[in-house]
Amino acid sequence: MAKKYIYIFTNPSFPKYVKIGEAEDPQKRLATANASTWTPKAFRIYGTYQTDTNNSDKMLHDLIDTCTDKLHVSDKINGHLRKREFYEMSPEQAWNIFKKIAEITNTTKKLWKNESWTTDEILEDIDSENEEHNGAINSTKRFNFKKYGIPVGTFIKFKYDSSIQAKILSDSNVEYKGESLSLSRLAEKLMVERTGKKWKGYQGPAYFTYNGIVLKDIKGKISSKKCNSIAVESKKGTPENKKRFDFQKIGIPVGSILKFKYDESVQVKTLSNSNVEYKGKEISLSKLAKQLMSNRTGKEWKTCQGPAYFTYKGVLVTDVKNKIISKHGKSKAGAK
Template sequence: MDIIYILINEAMPGYAKIGKTSASLEQRIRELSTSTSIPLPFTCFYACTVKNAAFVEHQLHDAFNNNRVNPRREFFQIAPERVVAALKLAEIENITPQNDLIEAQEDKDAHKEALEKRGRFNFEMAGIPLGAEIYFSRDETKKAKVVDLHSTKSIEFNGEVTSLSLSAQKILGYKYGVAGTDYWMYDGETLDERRSRMENGIEYSNKEVEAAGDEYMQLQADIERGK
């Protein structure tokens, strides 16, 4: 069965690798992670089986071409959750690993440290007020309220004060830590996207928002035709 995967690497925050394989997903990740030229192993952000991996991969690469770092590489400077939203149009089965695939303890420790550093987020830096409502990217019925602008445990979810990362991990059912800012959203952006945008002083115009919406609708149509 053909597989499309989205990989991330905490040594390269802000980038996602979009690829395909007809072999074992775990084997493919292991192959990519064994290179001594990268400081940290890859982790699987999302993976699913599809009917025609070559077609779906090509459509994704084409749709996000403006975010592609190098035309000879499969790396894109984009929030991985954006790719997931498009990939779900062609998905047959979600096969994202529920368990941690990082094997060496040294790699586990280094990955955890990098994840914790990237996870340092507060709502004030992102211009999100106390009491604001955020929602989960893959299920917008799952909502949380901002109860603290600076603390690690900054949201109330299902009646419990918790952190962005712990709540995201619980919803996803993973047995390993994740960056909650990749999954929780506010005003149409993941929190990680919003943080990066505001740190870079970027503001979107109405025309840019409309153009992005039109591009996504075209991608939906293209993938649906190829299913």
């Protein structure tokens, strides 16, 4: 039986998608795809995995669809469902699936990844990224590695040449060739070296991968999880205490600043032992939590336990309260 290869194709014309198919000769299939005049830009081959089974790409499609049917691109034409070999995922994510299957079956030698990017391919990829983000390639906030679960001491790889690695030094800086740099500064340095061109700004997370996933995709997943947690809480709701929360009782002075759990740019000032100031108005913590959550989720909330939605010095107010209660409990036990 002739060797078969499952392949990953990318195309700068639609950077959000990858094509996962099967061919005896992926390079020949690539040439056929690029002979078409239906796409503005050419397909690229990202990687392949050799198999000895016919229709192994269909099996892989079924596997992905079993996990989630949201990635497989589909469309309805004239009342008929149309599904092709395209998936809404990054090539790094698709490659990670190939890797895991190869590791499970002890066939990693059958993996092949195209590590070479030409200057033209890099420039086209950057143009596509910029179009996708409406030209916004520079981020005002530094990427925080700790926030997204990337420990100090681990390594990230340059998207366009995985042999180039940088070590995480702190929550926002990396080490490259003995020098401490921000992610954006390193991206600028490497891109100028690779292309000879310089942009006005660089969104650092778009140029590096961690465990095969582009950092900006990791950031997107975390943001999505936060939104999902809000949605879950909106269904459950939280009971409102009959007693008003007493800031002074747990050591939060009048005039202190509290931050909304789901958006730290939303801040309030404690006015008394039980009320806060928000946009010039005095309001209880529970009423404000209810108002903010209704605005954020688009759903009407019956009750909200105010301390569960705000932080004080990085600690959830309910946790501050529980620590105080725990201390009092221990002191009483000690008195006995």
